[in-house]
Amino acid sequence: MTDEPTIGFLGCGKMATALAGGLVSRGFAPADRVFGTARSPGSREAFSASTGGAHTFDASDGGNAELATTVDVLVLAVKPYQIRETLEASRGKRKSGSLIVSVAAGVTIETLEAAAGAEARVVRVMPNTPSLVGAGAAGFTRGTHATDADAALVRAMLECVGVAEEVSEPLLNAVTAVSGSGPAYGFLFLEALADAGVRAGLPREQSQRLAAATLRGAAAMVEETGDHPAVLKDRVCSSGGTTIAAVAALEEHGLRRAVHAAVAAAAARSKEMANE
Ligand SMILES: NC(=O)C1=CN([C@@H]2O[C@H](COP(=O)(O)OP(=O)(O)OC[C@H]3O[C@@H](n4cnc5c(N)ncnc54)[C@H](OP(=O)(O)O)[C@@H]3O)[C@@H](O)[C@H]2O)C=CC1
Ligand SMILES: O=C(O)[C@@H]1CCC=N1
Numbered sequence: 648m649t650d651e652p653t654i655g656f657l658g659c660g661k662m663a664t665a666l667a668g669g670l671v672s673r674g675f676a677p678a679d680r681v682f683g684t685a686r687s688p689g690s691r692e693a694f695s696a697s698t699g700g701a702h703t704f705d706a707s708d709g710g711n712a713e714l715a716t717t718v719d720v721l722v723l724a725v726k727p728y729q730i731r732e733t734l735e736a737s738r739g740k741r742k743s744g745s746l747i748v749s750v751a752a753g754v755t756i757e758t759l760e761a762a763a764g765a766e767a768r769v770v771r772v773m774p775n776t777p778s779l780v781g782a783g784a785a786g787f788t789r790g791t792h793a794t795d796a797d798a799a800l801v802r803a804m805l806e807c808v809g810v811a812e813e814v815s816e817p818l819l820n821a822v823t824a825v826s827g828s829g830p831a832y833g834f835l836f837l838e839a840l841a842d843a844g845v846r847a848g849l850p851r852e853q854s855q856r857l858a859a860a861t862l863r864g865a866a867a868m869v870e871e872t873g874d875h876p877a878v879l880k881d882r883v884c885s886s887g888g889t890t891i892a893a894v895a896a897l898e899e900h901g902l903r904r905a906v907h908a909a910v911a912a913a914a915a916r917s918k919e920m921a922n923e
Contacts, residue, residue: 651676651677651680652676652680652718652719652720652800653676653680653681653682653717653718653719653720654667654670654676654680654681654682654718654719654720654722654804655681655682655683655684655714655715655717655718655720655721655722656681656682656683656684656694656722656724657683657684657706657711657714657715657721657722657723657724657725657733657737658683658684658685658706658723658724658725658726658729658733659683659684659685659690659691659693659694659703659724660685660690660724660725661776662724662750662774662776663683663694663722663724663750664693664694664697664698664779665697665774665775665776665777665778665779665783666722666724666750666774666778666779666783666808667681667683667694667697667698667701668697668698668778668779669778669779669780669781669783669807669808669809670778670804670807670808671698671699671701672699672781673781673807673808674807675803675804675807675808678698678699678700678701679700679701679702681698681701681702682701682702682703682704682714682717682718683695683698683701683702683703683704683714684703684704684705684706684710684711684713684714685703685705685706686705686706686707691703691705697779711733711736711737712736712737712740715737715740715741715742715745716740716741716742717742718742718745719742719744719745719746720745720746720748720800720804721737721741721745721746721747721748722748722749722750723747723748723749723750723751723759724750724751725751726751727751727752727753727754727920727923728923730749730751730754730758730759730762731754731758731762734747734759734762734763735762737763738763738764745768746768746769746770746793746797746800746801747759747763747767747768747769747770748769748770748771748772748801749769749770749771749772750772750773750774752773752823752827752917752920753820753823753916753917753918753919753920753921753923754771754920754921755771755816755921756769756771756788756790756791756816758921759771759790760790760791760792766792767790767792768790768792768793768794768797769789769790769791769792769793770787770788770789770790770793770797770798770801771787771788771789771790771816771819772785772786772787772801772805773785773786773787773819773822773823773826773827774805774808774827775809775826775827775829775830776830777809777830778805778808778809779808781807781808781809782809783805783808783809783810784809784810784826784829785805785809785810785811785812785822785826786811786812786813786814786818786819786822786823786826786827787801787802787805787811787812787813787814788813788814788815788816788818788819789801789813798813819917820914820915820917820918821910821914823913823914823917824909824910824911824912824913824914824917825910827913827917828913832906832909833862836862837855837858837859837862840854840858840861840862841854841855841857841858841859842854844857844858865879880894
């Protein structure tokens, strides 16, 4: 493999577009070393636009095989139920020495290796869509034949667009539930906070800007101070003040229970998908 590997996304939908877009805009790979495949022109055009012109192949017209032949890193980014079939179809067509990276939720290393063929080097990744803006959070686990160099390459890719944690495979269900699906929880909370601000009288755009900057600020405080979130929360809560009144309302309405239930549901679903 060269210093600058070619990276191909088999399936160029929402996750592939976010990851590829982030990798190109953050300088991990120039657009002419990034490729994608999909069946519809719409998917391919959106991928190309978000990556500054990465070339795409038509999956309905032999494009998946062309991609497999072309790239050093083959990122499987179709729906989980399509992974086995598309990976089996790439057998005997993949570029010599290429690395397979799957971003599919719930599809195990065992399934990937069985579909890819003997000795295939596989890394399983759970990224998230904020990769597009360099604020991703990902977990990954290496397959039986993946080398230290493969793991280092995947880590470098993921760290170019955010943070990356190597975990044992069973923990990928938890990673999926916390950071893979997590942006949706953040967006839901942010939408609710902005709505509530509108209800309290703020114009919509101002409320949304304030809500987004506040959540970003809270996350940055946790990351940059290393303080426990509870300590930071306590510093906002003046005795008899506004914040503790709001915190009490959140506790009464079951915020913590709701978050626990959400993460447990996502982790259970991820585990279940391994058997589908
Ligand atoms: N969305 C997210 O936040 C995250 C998703 N993931 C994982 O990423 C994967 C993709 O999810 P997501 O991006 O959301 O889904 P999308 O539906 O947005 O993307 C799937 C892509 O696959 C293409 N496709 C379908 N069939 C084929 C085929 N036979 N050959 C090549 N391409 C094909 C689709 O385009 P077309 O229909 O035009 O062919 C589409 O571009 C999933 O496995 C998911 O678990 C992981 C982490 C986060
Ligand atoms: O909802 C899903 O199944 C995918 C995996 C994590 C985020 N989106």
